[in-house]
Amino acid sequence: MSKKHITATVNGDPAEFLTDPGTTLLDALRDELGLTGSKEGCGSGDCGACSVIVDGRLVCSCLMLAVEAEGRRIETIEGLAHGSELHPLQQKFLEHAALQCGFCTPGLLVASKALLDANPDPTEEEARYWLAGNLCRCTGYDKVIRAVLDAAAEMRQERRVA
Amino acid sequence: MSDVLDRPDAKAGFATVGTRPVRPDGVDKVTGRAAFGADFAMPGQLTGRVKRSPHAHARIVSIDARKALALPGVKAVVTGADFPDLASEIVEGGEAASNMRDMAVNVIARDKVLYEGHAVAAVAAVSAAIAEEALDLIEVKYEPLAHVIDVEAAMASSAPVLHDHIFTDGVDPKPTLPSNIAKRHQFARGDVEAALAAAEVRVEGRYTTKAVHQGYIEPHACVASMSADGQAQIWSSSQGHFMVRAYSAKILGLDISDIRVTPAEIGGGFGGKTVIYLEPLALALSRQAGAPVKMVMSRDEVFRATGPTSGGVIHVRLGATRDGKITAADVELKYQAGAFPGSPVGAACMTALACYDIADFRIVGWDVVTNSPKVAAYRAPGAPATAFGVECAVDELAKKLGVDPIELRIKNGARDGVKAAYGPTFQNIGYIETLEAVKTHPHYALKLGPNQGRGIAAGFWFNVGGESTAACHIGEDGTATVVTGNPDIGGSRASMAIMAAEVLGIPVDNVRPVIADTASIGYSMLTGGSRTTFATGMAVVRAAEKVVGELKRRAAGVWSVPEDQVAWEGGRAVCLDPAKGDVKPLTLKGLAGMSARTGGPISAEVSLNAQGAGPGFGVHLCDVEIDPETGHVKVLRYLVAQDVGRAIHPSYVEGQMQGGAAQGVGWALNEEYVFDADGKMENAGFLDYRVPVASDLPMIDTVMIEVPNPRHPFGAKGVGEVPIVPPLAAVAIAVSEAVGVRMKDLPLSPPKIRAVLDAKAG
Numbered sequence: 001m002s003k004k005h006i007t008a009t010v011n012g013d014p015a016e017f018l019t020d021p022g023t024t025l026l027d028a029l030r031d032e033l034g035l036t037g038s039k040e041g042c043g044s045g046d047c048g049a050c051s052v053i054v055d056g057r058l059v060c061s062c063l064m065l066a067v068e069a070e071g072r073r074i075e076t077i078e079g080l081a082h083g084s085e086l087h088p089l090q091q092k093f094l095e096h097a098a099l100q101c102g103f104c105t106p107g108l109l110v111a112s113k114a115l116l117d118a119n120p121d122p123t124e125e126e127a128r129y130w131l132a133g134n135l136c137r138c139t140g141y142d143k144v145i146r147a148v149l150d151a152a153a154e155m156r157q158e159r160r161v162a
Numbered sequence: 163m164s165d166v167l168d169r170p171d172a173k174a175g176f177a178t179v180g181t182r183p184v185r186p187d188g189v190d191k192v193t194g195r196a197a198f199g200a201d202f203a204m205p206g207q208l209t210g211r212v213k214r215s216p217h218a219h220a221r222i223v224s225i226d227a228r229k230a231l232a233l234p235g236v237k238a239v240v241t242g243a244d245f246p247d248l249a250s251e252i253v254e255g256g257e258a259a260s261n262m263r264d265m266a267v268n269v270i271a272r273d274k275v276l277y278e279g280h281a282v283a284a285v286a287a288v289s290a291a292i293a294e295e296a297l298d299l300i301e302v303k304y305e306p307l308a309h310v311i312d313v314e315a316a317m318a319s320s321a322p323v324l325h326d327h328i329f330t331d332g333v334d335p336k337p338t339l340p341s342n343i344a345k346r347h348q349f350a351r352g353d354v355e356a357a358l359a360a361a362e363v364r365v366e367g368r369y370t371t372k373a374v375h376q377g378y379i380e381p382h383a384c385v386a387s388m389s390a391d392g393q394a395q396i397w398s399s400s401q402g403h404f405m406v407r408a409y410s411a412k413i414l415g416l417d418i419s420d421i422r423v424t425p426a427e428i429g430g431g432f433g434g435k436t437v438i439y440l441e442p443l444a445l446a447l448s449r450q451a452g453a454p455v456k457m458v459m460s461r462d463e464v465f466r467a468t469g470p471t472s473g474g475v476i477h478v479r480l481g482a483t484r485d486g487k488i489t490a491a492d493v494e495l496k497y498q499a500g501a502f503p504g505s506p507v508g509a510a511c512m513t514a515l516a517c518y519d520i521a522d523f524r525i526v527g528w529d530v531v532t533n534s535p536k537v538a539a540y541r542a543p544g545a546p547a548t549a550f551g552v553e554c555a556v557d558e559l560a561k562k563l564g565v566d567p568i569e570l571r572i573k574n575g576a577r578d579g580v581k582a583a584y585g586p587t588f589q590n591i592g593y594i595e596t597l598e599a600v601k602t603h604p605h606y607a608l609k610l611g612p613n614q615g616r617g618i619a620a621g622f623w624f625n626v627g628g629e630s631t632a633a634c635h636i637g638e639d640g641t642a643t644v645v646t647g648n649p650d651i652g653g654s655r656a657s658m659a660i661m662a663a664e665v666l667g668i669p670v671d672n673v674r675p676v677i678a679d680t681a682s683i684g685y686s687m688l689t690g691g692s693r694t695t696f697a698t699g700m701a702v703v704r705a706a707e708k709v710v711g712e713l714k715r716r717a718a719g720v721w722s723v724p725e726d727q728v729a730w731e732g733g734r735a736v737c738l739d740p741a742k743g744d745v746k747p748l749t750l751k752g753l754a755g756m757s758a759r760t761g762g763p764i765s766a767e768v769s770l771n772a773q774g775a776g777p778g779f780g781v782h783l784c785d786v787e788i789d790p791e792t793g794h795v796k797v798l799r800y801l802v803a804q805d806v807g808r809a810i811h812p813s814y815v816e817g818q819m820q821g822g823a824a825q826g827v828g829w830a831l832n833e834e835y836v837f838d839a840d841g842k843m844e845n846a847g848f849l850d851y852r853v854p855v856a857s858d859l860p861m862i863d864t865v866m867i868e869v870p871n872p873r874h875p876f877g878a879k880g881v882g883e884v885p886i887v888p889p890l891a892a893v894a895i896a897v898s899e900a901v902g903v904r905m906k907d908l909p910l911s912p913p914k915i916r917a918v919l920d921a922k923a924g
Contacts, residue, residue, distance in 0.1 A: 037194015046848035077194035097813035100652035102191030103429025140824030
């Protein structure tokens with residue numbers, strides 16, 4: 001089977017790669033583009049460790065084919081920080097100790113960014129339901145939710161100042 | 163909400179211990195840069211895949227791999243015939259012992275497959291697609307055998323026998339026929355039957371739990387490379403790279419010095435990564451193919467072929483006086499071991515009554531092999547299921563006596579000087595303080611509404627020490643590197659850096675913790691049993707103290723004073739000799755800068771076998787609400803109180819308490835292995851094997867009680883295991899109160915709740 005040539009925008013930069021029609025976006029990101037921040041925990045869309053944002057929409061990259069990325073704008077964990085400046089979510093995850101092993105963390109951060117893009121002032125319940133597709137086995141979610149709500153508050157404050 | 167309660171006599175006044183700095187590996191883990199097991203790759207690597215048994219129990223008649231080997235792109239195929247048969251040999255791990263003969267056969271089957279998912283062959287090919295195609299071309303002929311998974315069915319004399327070499331240990335006389343009962347454990351004191359007969363109040367119950375998986379989100383993964391000269395390298399995610407090295411060497415018949423293992427970041431383990439599955443296969447494939455081989459499990463494989471922990475039956479009888487003194491306890495435990503002996507029932511027996519001071523007791527445990535994956539350690543192995551039975555029985559006793567369940571536990575609770583049922587006499591334990599903290603917590607005073615219930619339960623874990631190595635190197639600019647051999651599973655780099663900074667008297671940011679490969683640091687037992695902060699932390703402290711001793715010696719030389727005239731204060735050498743007048747202190751930076759002139763590089767490595775891990779106690783308080791229409795249980799509030807000895811980095815201690823509680827809630831409410839009539843797992847994925855998600859849980863409040871462990875330089879006790887022990891009972895007691903019926907069979911999934919409510923409605 002011949003490979004397809006795919007052109008997309010990944011974390012703001014032009015990207016192109018060759019892929020088999022059956023390859024998932026997750027495998028293409030990890031194996032073709034070397035972006036191993038997105039993780040595979042299940043391969044069936046149940047754990048959220050592979051979360052990426054495609055054209056503004058949160059998706060499990062293990063459930064999307066790489067060929068479907070043609071012409072799309074893809075955001076992964078590697079694009080969350082601005083250069084060496086961490087995104088407020090990343091900073092708050094560190095301050096709140098919202099990670100233990102850190103394997104689910106990239107997916108949780110990408111999903112949290114999608115949440116705050118859609119809803120800058122989520123309640124605890126809204127955050128918990130939005131992140132219900134991201135499994136974390138270490139933390140019990142307490143510190144994760146606190147970090148997300150704290151980051152949201154800080155980002156609202158920054159917007160008011162700006 | 164989080165509180166830290168110090169005992170009045172606890173020594174505080176630390177500069178760095180007890181603070182909450184950002185973890186040293188944090189930025190890599192929030193930016194996606196941290197490299198976990200599957201993130202490593204080598205040039206020219208092949209992809210390995212495993213062919214697994216479709217049968218729960220079958221004899222392997224033949225394996226024909228010729229068609230697979232003929233497929234273009236296939237570079238190697240291995241079967242059990244490629245591995246040496248090992249003699250029975252028990253090796254101690256951090257949490258549980260393993261038999262090398264059994265582990266070798268678990269890695270790849272020989273004459274029989276013992277569970278669905280048991281590895282029978284492995285393939286390496288130039289692509290995953292070709293490797294998977296090759297698996298289908300390997301022809302395995304099986305002769306299916308009757309199987310047994312339920313623990314009590316496996317104990318029956320009519321049960322199909324898994325191993326003809328198992329003759330029950332621990333019974334007299336030794337049986338003449340093989341059976342599935344590998345061992346009988348017993349701990350007893352006094353005359354339990356007489357004490358039960360004399361008791362004024364008695365309760366009795368039979369409780370059951372199902373096998374549950376550790377559920378780490380990162381599947382097992384490794385890359386192995388073996389050269390033609392027999393030198394091998396492994397990169398893998400595990401709870402101990404020295405463990406990976408030792409087990410791989412045994413299973414392949416190699417020398418330990420021929421294998422170098424580099425630890426990847428580990429994406430959760432909880433005990434499940436204290437054994438190996440893939441590494442020997444990848445090494446054997448690499449040896450045959452002459453190229454590196456990468457192997458990564460699917461989630462389906464993780465469920466079917468790794469972990470889980472035992473399902474079991476827990477039978478409890480308690481006797482007490484009318485005024486609430488527990489006088490007798492009889493506990494019988496039957497635990498599934500999976501395909502090979504070695505369930506955690508021994509530890510379950512030892513922990514069963516550890517929270518209580520009871521004169522007459524008997525604890526009997528049965529280790530039973532079943533046609534399911536060989537169990538692996540899971541956080542406080544064995545203790546949660548036992549505590550489920552015992553704590554529910556204690557709750558029932560409290561209700562029967564009409565006393566507060568915390569008061570009953572305080573009255574009968576373990577305290578300093580009490581001889582534990584498993585042998586030692588407790589010292590420096592904080593169980594009563596922990597109970598008192600829950601009793602006085604605002605949560606305990608909250609009123610419950612309709613369809614709501616409250617549960618309280620306690621738990622115990624020994625915690626372990628063991629062998630560890632640490633090195634401390636001072637850089638030319640006065641910063642420090644701390645090197646250990648324990649994978650960081652939940653923030654241990656932060657606690658190593660904190661402890662070194664405390665001893666050296668420098669800011670924690672000036673200490674860089676590193677986890678070295680097996681060739682770059684001395685031996686360390688694996689990360690497990692809640693031993694790392696205690697034992698490896700002790701090695702770090704001793705190495706840093708050695709460095710401080712050397713720094714003082716250097717300063718004494720500079721000042722031409724005896725060494726005892728130099729003190730180390732706040733990261734500086736201070737001259738105590740009054741004859742020297744007002745000599746300026748020498749900073750670590752200053753001493754590091756002149757090290758070439760004073761004797762060379764400043765560093766130390768310490769290896770030790772740490773003893774005296776302080777046991778841990780926890781008390782959990784849980785409020786639930788039942789939806790009578792759906793049978794769904796909502797956890798409304800959850801409080802974890804625990805004696806933590808000394809919280810080195812309090813945020814990561816709280817994290818252990820919260821995470822353990824969440825896992826226990828999943829065990830209590832939803833998680834279970836479901837097998838069909840053929841012994842095949844029906845829910846081998848996260849959709850059907852349902853671990854708690856964010857919307858299932860409330861915030862989890864914590865209270866850290868600090869009763870320091872005198873055997874650790876800063877008072878640390880292990881904290882990771884205890885928090886999974888009480889939740890099964892705490893949740894079940896709360897649900898029982900909400901539905902008005904004692905719930906004795908986990909998980910308390912909606913269909914079970916509905917069935918009870920329907921029966922009540924008649």
